[in-house]
Every structure is written in structure tokens, then in C-alpha cells.
Amino acid sequence: MKSSQRSKTTLSVVLGIICIIYVLPMVVVVLNSFKLNTYVKTDTFAIPTGEMWAGFSNFTKGMTFGNYPFAASAGYSVLITVVSTALILLFTSMAAWFIARVDDKVSRIVYYLCVFSMVVPFQMVMFTLSKTADTLKLNTPWTIPVVYLGFGAGLAIFMFVGFVKSIPLEIEEAAAIDGAGPVKTFFLVVLPMLKPTLISVGILEIMWVWNDYLLPYLVLDRTKYMTIPIHIQFLKGSYGTVDLGATMALILLSIIPVIVFYLLCQKHIIKGVAAGAVKG
Amino acid sequence: MATVSLRHIVKIYPNSGETKKHKITNLKVTEEGVLAVQDFNLEIADQEFIVLVGPSGCGKSTTLRMVAGLEEISKGELYIDDKLMNDVAPKDRDIAMVFQNYALYPHMTVRQNMEFPLKLRKVPKDEIDRAVDQAAEVLGITQYLDRKPKALSGGQRQRVAIGRAIVREPKVLLMDEPLSNLDAKLRNQMRAEIIKLRQRIHATFIYVTHDQTEAMTLGDRIVIMKDGVIQQIGTPQEVYDSPVNMFVAGFIGVPQMNFYDGNLIKSASGKYSVVVDGAEIELSAEKQKNLTDHKVPEQAVTVGVRPEHITLKEVPGKMIKGTVDVSELMGSSVHLHINACGKDGVIIVPTLDLKGNKTFTMGSPIEFTFGGDVAHVFAKESGKNLEFSNDTVQE
Ligand SMILES: Nc1ncnc2c1ncn2[C@@H]1O[C@H](COP(=O)(O)OP(=O)(O)OP(=O)(O)O)[C@@H](O)[C@H]1O
Ligand SMILES: [Mg+2]
Numbered sequence: 001m002k003s004s005q006r007s008k009t010t011l012s013v014v015l016g017i018i019c020i021i022y023v024l025p026m027v028v029v030v031l032n033s034f035k036l037n038t039y040v041k042t043d044t045f046a047i048p049t050g051e052m053w054a055g056f057s058n059f060t061k062g063m064t065f066g067n068y069p070f071a072a073s074a075g076y077s078v079l080i081t082v083v084s085t086a087l088i089l090l091f092t093s094m095a096a097w098f099i100a101r102v103d104d105k106v107s108r109i110v111y112y113l114c115v116f117s118m119v120v121p122f123q124m125v126m127f128t129l130s131k132t133a134d135t136l137k138l139n140t141p142w143t144i145p146v147v148y149l150g151f152g153a154g155l156a157i158f159m160f161v162g163f164v165k166s167i168p169l170e171i172e173e174a175a176a177i178d179g180a181g182p183v184k185t186f187f188l189v190v191l192p193m194l195k196p197t198l199i200s201v202g203i204l205e206i207m208w209v210w211n212d213y214l215l216p217y218l219v220l221d222r223t224k225y226m227t228i229p230i231h232i233q234f235l236k237g238s239y240g241t242v243d244l245g246a247t248m249a250l251i252l253l254s255i256i257p258v259i260v261f262y263l264l265c266q267k268h269i270i271k272g273v274a275a276g277a278v279k280g
Numbered sequence: 281m282a283t284v285s286l287r288h289i290v291k292i293y294p295n296s297g298e299t300k301k302h303k304i305t306n307l308k309v310t311e312e313g314v315l316a317v318q319d320f321n322l323e324i325a326d327q328e329f330i331v332l333v334g335p336s337g338c339g340k341s342t343t344l345r346m347v348a349g350l351e352e353i354s355k356g357e358l359y360i361d362d363k364l365m366n367d368v369a370p371k372d373r374d375i376a377m378v379f380q381n382y383a384l385y386p387h388m389t390v391r392q393n394m395e396f397p398l399k400l401r402k403v404p405k406d407e408i409d410r411a412v413d414q415a416a417e418v419l420g421i422t423q424y425l426d427r428k429p430k431a432l433s434g435g436q437r438q439r440v441a442i443g444r445a446i447v448r449e450p451k452v453l454l455m456d457e458p459l460s461n462l463d464a465k466l467r468n469q470m471r472a473e474i475i476k477l478r479q480r481i482h483a484t485f486i487y488v489t490h491d492q493t494e495a496m497t498l499g500d501r502i503v504i505m506k507d508g509v510i511q512q513i514g515t516p517q518e519v520y521d522s523p524v525n526m527f528v529a530g531f532i533g534v535p536q537m538n539f540y541d542g543n544l545i546k547s548a549s550g551k552y553s554v555v556v557d558g559a560e561i562e563l564s565a566e567k568q569k570n571l572t573d574h575k576v577p578e579q580a581v582t583v584g585v586r587p588e589h590i591t592l593k594e595v596p597g598k599m600i601k602g603t604v605d606v607s608e609l610m611g612s613s614v615h616l617h618i619n620a621c622g623k624d625g626v627i628i629v630p631t632l633d634l635k636g637n638k639t640f641t642m643g644s645p646i647e648f649t650f651g652g653d654v655a656h657v658f659a660k661e662s663g664k665n666l667e668f669s670n671d672t673v674q675e
Contacts, residue, residue, distance in 0.1 A: 170383035
């Protein structure tokens with residue numbers, strides 16, 4: 001009894017420390033986004049009070065800085081994130097359903113290719129990719145989701161296949177007998193059952209695409225299109241000096257949507273939506 | 281109106297590496313693959329209730345799934361109402377199926393589950409509501425219509441599954457062990473409800489079970505299968521009274537039929553008798569005729585007698601000796617587990633017959649006999665009932 005309690009306490013302390021380590025950078029970002037630029041370097045960990053307090057000036061500065069409108073970057077970020085995630089969820093769930101249910105050579109090969117793509121680092125393919133993307137005109141915010149679909153498919157298919165395999169086949173057979181063809185079976189029966197995985201994969205992909213810097217930087221035509229991470233990076237540039245206060249403010253702006261989104265979805269991530277379909 | 285004909289239906293699962301390497305089934309394995317169902321022939325009349333019964337792995341589900349269209353028919357023809365169904369999609373066969381694990385749609389409420397087949401068939405809304413309400417009424421699930429399946433008990437889920445199957449009034453209703461996930465009490469109750477259901481809906485039923493009690497109580501006719509081969513097709517009475525082989529004899533009836541080694545002898549006047557443990561019992565006239573018709577010669581046989589047909593009444597010269605192992609009082613009767621002729625067996629004695637008589641304890645000697653009308657005579661080698669087939673005939 002005693003020893004188990006002690007180990008629990010130890011665990012709590014360790015986890016608490018890890019938690020602080022994780023949260024600290026965020027806190028620093030929040031603190032410094034309300035601090036005047038001159039104090040960011042000297043009093044990095046100080047709470048912005050009195051003369052350090054910058055109010056929202058960092059935010060307005062950041063958003064109006066340079067000759068590229070921040071609203072456009074934000075708009076492109078939203079567009080790319082939403083479209084890419086939607087494409088990934090739709091196509092990979094369908095592909096995973098096929099792979100999980102059709103047990104032949106082709107589907108197995110496709111599956112292993114997808115799994116393999118997860119272990120190939122982006123840096124290995126980035127130059128050929130940006131060249132190819134240019135040639136295929138995938139270098140606009142409307143077409144870059146295709147590139148994301150390719151990169152996101154591996155993990156998504158891996159996760160969906162695992163879940164589909166846990167769904168009893170009888171449910172789909174019941175649908176076939178009830179009069180649903182493959183399309184209706186997928187959209188009316190299988191897809192709703194995939195909801196927990198749709199949400200998990202969705203969150204992962206949204207965070208990845210939203211925060212991604214390298215891929216849009218290499219692929220997008222930078223003179224015309226920027227995303228928030230690229231925009232933030234361009235805050236330095238011109239003067240050689242960096243307005244850290246403004247940078248922090250924009251970083252804060254860019255992570256708020258992700259955090260809000262995560263909190264909203266958290267309650268939907270319920271395991272075992274399929275529970276009750278078959279004998280529990 | 282729906283008749284179903286299965287003609288020479290065969291199901292072959294292609295050989296996988298495993299089945300080739302070690303013999304993992306009792307099923308026949310050919311070059312083409314594993315024969316899960318062999319030459320299945322059955323003509324099902326309109327609104328008949330057919331039960332497929334047999335031990336695990338005998339091909340019951342496979343057969344049912346071929347009728348449903350979920351499994352391809354390797355060879356043979358399936359007709360529903362004289363229309364060839366081999367290549368018709370499940371949804372166009374006008375059948376419904378109830379699965380062992382219910383297979384309800386987890387994200388839909390009970391009402392949505394039951395509406396689903398009708399909605400897909402584009403039935404008008406008011407008709408759907410009427411059909412669903414009526415089916416829910418019949419099955420007593422009206423108060424659960426707005427719940428999700430996971431908030432229901434096993435019995436309630438199975439009712440919903442049945443409800444979903446009957447709302448669209450299918451021609452043929454297929455059920456694959458629908459009650460086997462329920463506890464004993466609920467199973468009895470649901471069995472009674474299925475019997476009631478039958479009177480209310482005019483479908484042809486094909487029902488799969490491995491439980492012989494379900495088979496006997498539900499079926500108009502029973503199909504007994506083993507290792508992919510039909511053993512016997514008949515009414516419950518027929519398969520009980522005249523099992524064609526030892527497998528059927530042992531499968532139908534609880535407790536199991538007792539089997540004893542014995543001899544079939546023929547008197548000078550041509551009368552057949554069986555001799556077990558020195559007791560000579562002359563067979564009944566009907567059995568005499570069957571055996572004579574098949575020209576069955578004298579031979580060593582296995583004699584089968586059901587526990588409920590054995591009697592302790594004294595008949596001089598016809599008693600078989602044994603010892604009691606266990607005596608179980610079941611209420612109206614006593615089950616005596618005995619050992620006789622080197623074989624374990626069971627005798628059912630009505631409690632009334634034992635009144636005032638001694639009680640049996642472990643090891644006490646017992647003498648019993650049976651009548652010539654209840655003895656079944658099986659060939660030693662093939663296990664076939666000699667009354668109905670004779671492949672030991674010596675010309
Ligand atoms: N895909 C398959 N490949 C090879 N053999 C199979 C396949 N599916 C089923 N079988 C075999 O076919 C036989 C019949 O299976 P089936 O499911 O019809 O049995 P069942 O009578 O319904 O048994 P149970 O009472 O356990 O449900 C089994 O021996 C099984 O091993
Ligand atoms: Mg089965």
C-alpha cells in the first residue's frame with residue numbers, strides 16, 4: 001500500500017515537471033506577445049507589467065507589417081488546412097475500407113506502400129517534390145492540398161485500416177441485404193462508425209497542415225501566396241532585426257485556433273462508438 | 281409466396297497454404313479446395329420453417345450465407361420462387377437476415393435501424409412509420425425506439441435485429457443462430473416469440489442453430505448436417521423416430537441415445553432380433569419389414585436406445601445388467617447414469633415408477649431392458665441405420 005502510494009506521488013511529480021516543461025514555451029510566447037519589443041530580450045520571463053506592457057500593439061504591428069496582408073496569409077492557411085484535411089479524411093477512409101475488406105495482393109501492396117511512406121522523411125523528397133509540384137501546377141493554395149493528401153495518406157490509412165478491421169463485417173453484410181450498395185454502405189453505415197478515428201486523424205492532420213512551414217515554403221509561389229508560418233518568418237527580413245514582440249503575437253494568434261479546435265473536439269473522441277452493435 | 285430450392289449446391293473455399301500443410305478440418309479437401317458444403321439439395325415450400333442444425337463447422341452458416349448472397353455459390357443452383365438467384369445481389373433477392381451478433385447499426389437509433397431497409401427502398405414516410413410501429417409493437421420494443429443499440433440488453437438488441445428484418449416483409453427470413461448469445465431463460469422466451477412471430481408474418485424461414493432443442497421445437501423440417509454433408513432431412517418426429525445413422529441418432533434427443541454393441545440375428549422363421557449382453561429382443565413388426573425389405577443379413581451391430589425408452593420393468597430373460605454411477609433427480613424423472621456392456625449411458629425413469637422402490641446409489645447394480653419397437657440397429661462400420669440402407673448385403 002505505502003509503496004504504491006509513494007510511486008504514485010513520484011509519478012505525479014515527474015509528470016508535473018514534464019507538463020511544466022511542455023507548457024513553459026507557450027507561457028513565454030503569451031507573456032512576450034504583450035511585452036514591448038525592447039524588453040523581450042532582457043526580461044524574457046518577466047510578467048509584462050508597468051512599462052513593459054505593450055497592450056495589443058504587437059498584434060497590430062505584426063498584422064500590418066510588411067507589404068503582404070496578414071489576412072491573406074491567414075485565409076490561405078485556413079483554405080489549405082480545411083481542404084487538405086477534408087481530402088485526406090474522405091479519400092483515405094474510403095481507401096482504408098477497401099484495403100481492410102478486400103484481401104488480395106493489390107490491396108496488400110497498397111497498404112504496405114502507405115505504411116512505408118510514413119518512414120520516408122520529407123527532407124528526402126522535398127526537392128524533387130517541389131519541382132514536380134511546380135510542373136504539375138500544384139503550387140497554389142487551391143492545388144497544394146493534393147500534395148498534402150499524398151503526404152498525409154500514409155498515417156491516415158494506417159489508422160483507418162486498424163479501425164475498420166475492428167468493425168464486425170456483419171454490419172456491412174446487413175447493410176448489403178437491407179439494400180445498400182457499396183457507396184451507400186460506405187457513407188451511411190461505415191463512415192459514421194469511423195467517427196472516432198475521423199476525429200483523431202482530423203486533429204492530427206489539421207495540426208500538421210496548419211503548422212507546416214517547409215512544404216508550403218518550398219512548393220507555394222511565395223510572391224503570391226503565404227501561409228501564417230511563412231508570414232511569421234517574413235517578419236524579420238527587411239531590417240535585419242527581428243521584432244520579437246510582434247513575432248510572438250502572431251505565433252499566439254496562429255496557435256489559438258488549433259487549441260480552441262482541440263478543446264472543442266476533445267469530448268467527441270469517445271472510444272467504442274461501435275460498442276453495442278454486436279454483443280458487448 | 282416464396283419457395284426456395286437448393287439444387288446440388290456446393291461451396292468450395294480455395295486451398296490456402298494452411299489447409300494444404302496440415303489437415304485442420306474433417307471437411308473433404310480436393311484439388312480445388314476445401315468442400316465446406318457438398319451437394320446440398322433441398323426444396324423448401326412456401327412459408328415453411330426449415331432448421332439447419334449440426335455441430336460447429338459443419339457448413340450451416342455457409343449454406344445460409346449462400347442463400348443470402350453473401351457467399352458465392354461454387355456449384356449448383358439456388359432458386360427463390362423459381363427464379364435463378366445465383367448471380368442476384370443480396371438486396372435484390374427479397375430476403376432478410378438476422379445475425380448471431382445482431383449487427384445493428386451502432387450510430388442509429390432503434391427506429392432508424394428499423395427504417396433503414398425501407399428508406400433505401402424509397403418507401404413513403406407514412407408507410408415506413410406504420411411498418412416500424414407495427415413491428416415494434418409485435419416485438420415489444422416500442423419504448424426503446426429512440427435509444428441507441430448500446431443502451432439495450434442482448435435480448436432487446438436481438439428483437440431490434442428481428443424487427444429490422446421483418447419490417448419490409450421479406451419473402452425469405454434467414455436467421456443464423458439468433459439466440460445463441462442469450463442466456464438460457466431469455467433463449468426459451470425468444471424461442472416462444474419466434475414461434476408466435478411465424479404466425480404473424482408470411483415468410484419462409486431458414487434458421488440455423490447448433491442447438492437440437494431449438495431445431496426440434498421450431499422446425500417444420502430439420503436438416504441435419506455434418507462436415508458439409510446433409511445427413512438427414514425430415515420432420516422433428518421423423519428424425520427422432522427414424523434416424524438414418526448413428527450421428528443423427530446421437531445428435532437429436534437429450535440426453536443422448538445409448539449405444540451398445542450387439543448382434544442382429546435372424547430366426548428360422550425369418551424374424552429379426554437383437555442380442556445385447558445375452559438378452560435377446562425381437563424387433564417390432566415395422567422394423568422386421570424394413571430389415572426384410574433391405575435383405576439385411578445377420579451381423580454384429582450397434583444397437584441404439586434412447587434413455588427415455590429404457591425400462592426397469594422385469595422381463596425374464598431380457599434383462600441387461602449394469603451398475604449405477606450417478607442418480608440425478610430432475611423432478612418428474614430420474615436420470616440414472618449407468619455403465620453397462622462396458623459403455624456409459626443414461627436411463628430416464630419416471631419418478632413415479634421408483635416410488636417405494638429402492639433408491640440408487642453409486643455402484644448399485646441395475647437391470648434394464650427395452651422394447652423391440654424402440655431399438656435402432658446401426659451397421660458397425662458405416663453407422664448407417666440398417667432399416668433404411670444396407671450396404672453390407674452379401675450376394
Ligand atoms: N474463408 C474460408 N476459407 C476456408 N474455409 C472456410 C472459410 N470460411 C469457412 N470455412 C470452413 O467452412 C466450414 C463451415 O463453416 P461454417 O461457418 O458454415 O460452419 P457452421 O456450421 O456455421 O459452424 P458454427 O456452428 O461454428 O457457426 C468450417 O469448417 C470452416 O472452417
Ligand atoms: Mg455459423
